[in-house]
Amino acid sequence: MVSMMRWGDTLEDDDFDELTAQALVAANAAPAKQVEKLPPKQVFGPDKDGVKTIVEYKVEGGHKVKVTKKVRVTKKQMKTNKGVLERRNLGKFGEAVGLNAEQERTTMSMTEDIFLERVKTSKDNTRKDENFDQLQALATTKALLRMSGISGKPDGPAFGANKAYKVPASVRRGPGERPPDEDGPSSLAKPGSGQYVPPSLRAGASSAGETMRTRRDENSVRVTNLSEDTKEQDLLELFGPFGAISRIYIAYDRETRESRGFAFINFVRKDEAQRAINKLDGYGYDNLILRVEWAAPREPRPQQEGR
């Protein structure tokens, strides 16, 4: 019985208590031979109605007893089980091909090359894959920063080399998925066409003729508790994946030129700024916990007297 267990079986949560109980029984009592004579437990389904049939055998009073149970599983479990069943029916692959049942139950070390997909690249931004939106946002951001005087230098060892930042999975978008428009009818380009839409033409943009200069102050996000050596490039890598950024400003001390530990990030889109705030506020970075929130409106400059 125990020997016939398969890895996949243990993953079915509603079996867990039974398995535990069986394992305990097997460990404590009963000569193994007697246990092994019992036919293996069988699980059928779940069928379309979500009913799973479990057939198992046990010894009761010296007699072998067949026990059939029918269990209704939840929708969530149905979904899970579907995956489990699919995997169970997968053929063997790699070095597992040709193993017999005994070998299959034995843990052994194998070496197979697993290729990891890079989440983000700065140079190869022409790929049309699931990260395309993200790459596009980053490219747009870099272009905007170049226009506004912040260099869009390609990544080098000097930039963010010691920063271990990975884009959280929940941030990434699917291939055709567009960010939600905040208000009004959608942009001129057909959704999903992949066509670039300039900010001035996007939903939520003010009337035509509004320039980047006036947009630079919008959707201002303040980041505090930055480490002293955080550079614009680091913030670009941190915030860029959430959407196009029109400005990054790090407050430096006028005299010492040291960072004052806070910065402002301006997003082209308010909803993307909000997403960045939601995800990055409280985010651990450089051994510090970032604080990310909406910035208060900038202090108006004292007006010059006279004219």
Place this chain on the structure above:
DNA sequence: GATGAGCGT
């Protein structure tokens, strides 16, 4: 712990 520079047309 903290809320930005510059305006030059």
